[in-house]
Structure formats: structure tokens, C-alpha cells
Amino acid sequence: MMGEMQVARSVADLRGHVAGWRGRGETVAVVPTMGALHAGHLSLVEAARAACDRVIVTLFVNPRQFDNAEDLANYPRHEDSDRAILGPRGVDLLFMPPVDEVYPQGFATSVKVEGLSRGMCGDFRPGHFDGVATVVAKLLLMTGADRAFFGEKDWQQLQIVRRMVADLNIPTAITGCPTLREDDGLALSSRNARLSAEDRAIAPALHRAMAAAAQRLRAGEDAAQVLAQARDQITGAGFRQVEYLDLRDPETLVPLDRLNGPARLLAAAWLGPVRLIDNIAV
Numbered sequence: 001m002m003g004e005m006q007v008a009r010s011v012a013d014l015r016g017h018v019a020g021w022r023g024r025g026e027t028v029a030v031v032p033t034m035g036a037l038h039a040g041h042l043s044l045v046e047a048a049r050a051a052c053d054r055v056i057v058t059l060f061v062n063p064r065q066f067d068n069a070e071d072l073a074n075y076p077r078h079e080d081s082d083r084a085i086l087g088p089r090g091v092d093l094l095f096m097p098p099v100d101e102v103y104p105q106g107f108a109t110s111v112k113v114e115g116l117s118r119g120m121c122g123d124f125r126p127g128h129f130d131g132v133a134t135v136v137a138k139l140l141l142m143t144g145a146d147r148a149f150f151g152e153k154d155w156q157q158l159q160i161v162r163r164m165v166a167d168l169n170i171p172t173a174i175t176g177c178p179t180l181r182e183d184d185g186l187a188l189s190s191r192n193a194r195l196s197a198e199d200r201a202i203a204p205a206l207h208r209a210m211a212a213a214a215q216r217l218r219a220g221e222d223a224a225q226v227l228a229q230a231r232d233q234i235t236g237a238g239f240r241q242v243e244y245l246d247l248r249d250p251e252t253l254v255p256l257d258r259l260n261g262p263a264r265l266l267a268a269a270w271l272g273p274v275r276l277i278d279n280i281a282v
């Protein structure tokens, strides 16, 4: 039988649990989240369970990665239902620290991953990736996990985390897990809950336009033209603005103007008050 999920709110308590497991020679996985859990997060939990003896889920809405106070205030918070969802999933420990446990008075350190943090979401959300890199470094060091699981939906974030872990010699193996989608193609996201019924019907146009563009790129069509037409399709479907729609190297994120090997198509677009992101392999 699965043990009951424990909850830790302090780093000392978290480390106490981990020390007990380590003492028995058990391996530890962590799934960092900001809560408002959906099936995408649960797929990360599944992968974590399959990989390690013990699974920690962290739930922390990290103020440092929000470039906009309104977005932070509006970010969905469902602590009770998140706990209920995780209960039967074989999670050993839920780490839910208050903000001042993570950023106590006098906190002064920031982790910045140069290069990869520029462009795309980095340009449109100033400081966002410094906040992500800082909190992920802290969560990996607090938990001391052997392995950590992240969704590919946040592709740029995933590459930044990989680079940071390598650069800082953090001994945690990073695994990216595929994006889960609704039947109509919309990538699962905590932000989807904020779409009106009308916008929810428009939302799959983003993935549809990207999938069509990827197919044309694979067929050898000119990237600039394909991307411009895909942008028009997205706004034509009812999106307010396309922030970026870029073809990039999957690991270095260097922009590509033609397809000459593995590539990733990445986008962010506004639908009403909601900013959606997506990415696919080309």
C-alpha cells in the first residue's frame, strides 16, 4: 500500500525526510510546480515515480518569476484540490514553503543563465528566467534530489535549467517530459482555466497553425514566409497578438532561418487576457 503523503513547509523539515530516505539508500525525485495541477503535472509525477524510490512535489508560486504583479495576483491557486489530486498518486512528500522560507529577509542572490535567457519569453517577460533559474537552483539544492522532472511545454525554461545544472555542478539529472494536449491540440496549462468559453474555442488555432507550419518547413519551404503566414493565421483566428513565433535550434535556441537539422518551433500569443505558449519539434 502507498504511504500517506506528508507535507513539509520548512527546508529543515524537508531535509529531515530526505535524510531518512537517504539513510535507507533510497533514491529521490523532485517535480517542481507552481500548483494548479493538471494532467501534464501528473505525467511528470508518474515519470518521477517510475524513476526513483521517493517522490517530492514542490508547490510554490514563485514571486520572482512574475514580471507583472497582476499576473502573480491572478495566477490560479488551488492548494486544497492540489493536495487532494496528489494524495493517491504515490507522492511521498509535498513541499509547500511560505514565501519567506524561500526568500528570507536579506535574500540577495540571483542566478542568471546568459544567452539562453535572452529572446522569446526572455524578451517579453524581463527577469522571468532569472527568477526561474534562482528558484529551481534553490529547490534542487534544498531537496538534494537525484532527478528532477520538467514539462517540455516550457521549452526555453527546460534548456535554461539544463544549462544551469551543468554550469553549477548541481548533481541532479534533468528529464524533460512531453507536452500533454487536449483532444483539439491545445497544450495543457494552468492558464487555460482563465480562458472564456469563446476564447477556449479559438485557443487550438495556435497549435494548429504551428503544426501546419512545421509540416511546410519540413517540406523545405522558406522559413520567413511560412512563419509570417502562420502568424497571420493565429491572429486571423482571433488571437490578440503573437509575441513571437520562432524557429530555433532545440538546445542552443539560436534562431534558424532555414531547416538544416533538428529544430523547434516556439510561440507565445495573447488570447484575450491570457498569454499562451507552445512549442513543437520540426
Ligand code: PAF
Residues within 6 Å of the ligand: 032, 033, 034, 060, 062, 065, 132, 135, 136, 154, 157
Ligand atoms: O514551470 C513551472 O511551473 C515553474 O517555472 C517552476 C519550474 C516550478 C519554477 O517555479
